[in-house]
Amino acid sequence: MTKPTALQTPTAPSERIIALDALRGFAVLGILIMNVQSYSMIEAAYINPTAYGDLTGINRWVSVLSHLLADGKFMAIFSILFGAGVVLMTGKVEAKGRSAVGLHYRRTLWLIVIGMIHAYLLWYGDILTAYGVCALLVFLFRKVSPKWLLVIGLISVSVASLLYLSFGFSLPYWPAESYQNVLQAWQPGAEKVSQEISSYQGSWLEQMSHRVPAALMFQTFLFMIWVGWRAGGLMLVGMALFKWGLLTAQRSKRFYSRLTAIGFLPGFPLVIYGMARNYQANWSFDYSMFIGNQFNYWGSILIALGYIGVIMLICKSIHLSKLTGRFAAVGRMALTNYLMQTIICTTIFYGHGLGFFGRIERGGQILIVFIVWILQLWLSPIWLRYFRFGPAEWVWRSLTYLRLQPVRQKP
Numbered sequence: 001m002t003k004p005t006a007l008q009t010p011t012a013p014s015e016r017i018i019a020l021d022a023l024r025g026f027a028v029l030g031i032l033i034m035n036v037q038s039y040s041m042i043e044a045a046y047i048n049p050t051a052y053g054d055l056t057g058i059n060r061w062v063s064v065l066s067h068l069l070a071d072g073k074f075m076a077i078f079s080i081l082f083g084a085g086v087v088l089m090t091g092k093v094e095a096k097g098r099s100a101v102g103l104h105y106r107r108t109l110w111l112i113v114i115g116m117i118h119a120y121l122l123w124y125g126d127i128l129t130a131y132g133v134c135a136l137l138v139f140l141f142r143k144v145s146p147k148w149l150l151v152i153g154l155i156s157v158s159v160a161s162l163l164y165l166s167f168g169f170s171l172p173y174w175p176a177e178s179y180q181n182v183l184q185a186w187q188p189g190a191e192k193v194s195q196e197i198s199s200y201q202g203s204w205l206e207q208m209s210h211r212v213p214a215a216l217m218f219q220t221f222l223f224m225i226w227v228g229w230r231a232g233g234l235m236l237v238g239m240a241l242f243k244w245g246l247l248t249a250q251r252s253k254r255f256y257s258r259l260t261a262i263g264f265l266p267g268f269p270l271v272i273y274g275m276a277r278n279y280q281a282n283w284s285f286d287y288s289m290f291i292g293n294q295f296n297y298w299g300s301i302l303i304a305l306g307y308i309g310v311i312m313l314i315c316k317s318i319h320l321s322k323l324t325g326r327f328a329a330v331g332r333m334a335l336t337n338y339l340m341q342t343i344i345c346t347t348i349f350y351g352h353g354l355g356f357f358g359r360i361e362r363g364g365q366i367l368i369v370f371i372v373w374i375l376q377l378w379l380s381p382i383w384l385r386y387f388r389f390g391p392a393e394w395v396w397r398s399l400t401y402l403r404l405q406p407v408r409q410k411p
Contacts, residue, residue: 017088018328019249019315024081025331025380026311029373030074032341033066036365038125039345041358042196043214044188046125047293050283051187058363066362068271072300075127077307079231082131083138083153083238084247090142101139107400108135114335114396123342124214127231128335130223134232141236149240156233160226161297167225168290186285200350200357207350234301247308249315256312263306270299329380336390337376344372385409 037046044051049063089107090100115128141149171179184192199210218227241247246259274295281287311327314320330337347353348368349360360368383390387407389397397405 017248018324019312020081020084020088020247021328021331022315022324023077023247023308023311023327023331024334025327025329025337026307027074027077027081028330028334028337028341029327029376030070030307031078031338032345032369032372033070033074033366035125035341036345036369037066037362039123039342040349040356040360040365042188042193043124043210044186048186048283048288052193052358054361059361062362062366064275066366067275067296068268069303072296073304073307075231076234076301076304078127079131079134079234080238080241080304080308081247082135082231083235084242086135086139086235087142087239087242090139103400104139105136106402107396108132108139110396110399111135114392118339118342119215119219120208120212122339122346124211124218126215126218127227128338129219130227130231131235133223134228134235138232138235138239142239144239146240146243149236149243153233153236153240156229156236157301159233160229161294163225163229164290164297165294168286171286171290182289183285186289197358201355202351204350204352207352230297241308246312249312251312253313253316256309256316258309260306260309260313263302263304263309267299267302267306271296271303274299326377326381329384330376332384333380333390333393335396336392337380339392340376341372344375 034046042052045053049055049067053059055063086104090104093100093103109132112129112132115126115130115132119126119129141152144152174182188196196210199207238247245251249256274292277295278288278292281292283292314327315324317324345368349355349357351357380390386409387394388409389405389407394405394407
């Protein structure tokens, strides 16, 4: 490896913005609420709760609350934070009169490599690859004014919404075979369900029969019609919010209280109404997949803004400094904790581990989520007492800066 220039060094822990880290930690914990469904049940159950598993009693409540509180909300926060990170990292370098182009693209390309390994070898639901591809593009907008970043970002987010609606309205004109293929993704038949369960209860190699095509579909077709437009657009929104100082707890408590209200007051009713309509339609393919999801699509962004307001208020409270510190520790190790969630959950659910795939209902899944939260909130601060970075962050930084980074904390 070649020796980097003096400016090509990672951000020191003392220079980090604790509010950003705390928000990132909150988000990485929150995404497990939805991801655990993907780890433990068939793929279709993530988007259509009626596709698999019991939906009565506690299982119904877990499904309803997961959709209301988590579905799309924490991924929106992650996208916003990713955009903020692009501005923060490149701004520090460019403020010193150096180009950030090489550093950004090297850092991002290595993230894509990590994401591809994660997607094809561990879990098809990886988001790192999509974020990496989006980051290659949004970097070009880093010097645009916040107002225009917000406008362009919202236009991008709207494109995915319009594409989904156009698919829904065009259903009557679809060829029968294409219609059936997409219907199977929403409500798979017994044979397809059995095949997917058998794959993930089998060996690591047997899992590839589902994981590889699912990951490829996510990274190609779904990226082009949904993930890329939404994630990329929210990254641009995040760049704007960072430039306005909204993500670093710089504004007043009154401001963040208003932000919370602006997000929650319309966001929760919108999602609740959409969910009620979906249950009235029995989560039917024709309605729920394309039209019924629009309420949560937009409501999740509003709720994400409300969550940001809440976390900023926590960061500004001296009485909650310990909670802020734990969230921040999880956030400083966000990549490690994200990958750790995959390793823990696939070990529990997949055949190369305990093989509980398809066997644990939603009520049991949420208990596993709580256990992982406790583990990561406890372990992350302990790790950072002795080490500067999480293990995955250390690998990523060493590859980015083309040399092994010092990992031990200075005494």
